[in-house]
Amino acid sequence: MAVLVNLQLRVYPEKREEASGFLKRILPDTRAYEGCQGLHWTENIEDPSHIELFSLWDSKEQYDKYLQWRQDSGVMEESEAFLDGDPVWRFFRVDQTY
Structure with missing residues (x-):
């Protein structure tokens, strides 16, 4: 069953460009990862330091496998430099698509 994953990030305002460069570098690999059907990077209009990623996955298990790969690669530690x-x-389980 498909699952929609919402990842919410708050970045230090002075580190926003660093965070942006980081995401631009790593997100193509996320989209290419087995089980990822699509990916959206959004920023709050009133507060650009609030970033949300929405991704659609074949299953929660596929996402968990991906997340473990990211943790093992050191990406999580690298992001600590700009995360507030x-x-x-x-x-979210996807029940219907129109």
């Missing part, structure tokens, strides 16, 4: 707080993950 812990990332927040939310997972």
